[in-house]
Amino acid sequence: MTFNKQQEKSLRETLEQLQGHEAVISFHQLQGFLFAVACSPELIKPSEWFDLIWLNDEPQFDNETEARDFFSQVVSLAVYIAERAQQRRFLPFDSIYSERWQNELAEWCEGLLMGHQYLEDVWLITIDDVNDIAMTDDIDASLNLAATFADAASARQLSFDDEVDLGSDHLAQAYELFSKVLNTYATMGGIWADGSWDFNAEQLFLALEPVAHDEPCPCGSGIHFSSCCLH
Template sequence: MAQSLKEFIANHSLEDHLLSDMQTRGFVTSMAAAPHLIDPAEWLAFMWGGEETSPFDTHEMLEEYANIIVAIWNQEREKLLSNTWVWPDGCALDDEEIVTNDTRLFCEGLLQGWTLARDDWETLMPEESEDNALMGGVLLSITLMFDPESALTAVEEQGAIELAQFEEIFSAMPTMLCGLTMRAAQRIQEAEE
């Protein structure tokens, strides 16, 4: 059985050289949700900070890592397009911190990945389109989950978001992210016909 991403990172002592397991999962999920396929060769280096030289000792290690990443991409893409995606294990709400650290890291990776596909999203769902609100809602929700304390402080005066609403947003994220991915795939298909 192939080792998991977390095991691979730990077994090769790469914690200080690669994005964490959750950041990577967020980033790869963002790439899987992107409207157009972006070749992993174009974004794999982001996993180690965009440096030209990878942190792997051998080509075999790099290949094993790339295979793990592509397997995650395939799995996430299938789940997103079949409306079965759920938060990864470890991502949850937290009574004291609002969300778990895993949730923050996952959302950080999602936001980082989104920046790579941003032009594709904005071209497909421009500001004046009906789909733009869906895209904006997903991005706002991810941002709120990434930094809930700042969000609460910023909107406390208007009473726009209460702590209880984070539970609603967290619970709705899978449906929203799947919906956005499926809508983008539909738009791409319509454009190709």
């Protein structure tokens, strides 16, 4: 599915109007939030997450048609972002970090963190079930880096106070790492959802154990192994 420039322009304009009433998150926050939703280990319907993009409980539209159009635009963006995530296209920015769009990146990361917080319970279950240290480290890194970029100004001040360099070069390296670990963030939920991590360790161990000569044959014949498949 495509989300063309005209659709983006229309959605941005509506969001800006609503933001004037402090009613809704920004376009880039919405993108980050929808990326988190797309990566959710469990399928989340638009009817479940749509209310979360509002900053108050009373979004104002002139009529029902406008409200429906806005909902349709947001869902179209959600589908587009989900498809991009499946194509391993995570960030809506250039592959090389630039301070020119740091503010937009900060908002995107705010949206990601907001979405992850909403899905935190299912993520805790997923991480515990998959039980992969390297993948868990990547998930932690993606969230820590998102927090850094979401408030880069404060992070820079802290690094200055601690006499640690957090200049453009460091942020460029952090951005490169961020792009890489987001791959794990985007795929771990799918691994959990399809159950490819799930196996019975005890059954696997028993399957690897040698069968004694006087034990029943594993083929199910009921005959001792020594008189059946062993010969």
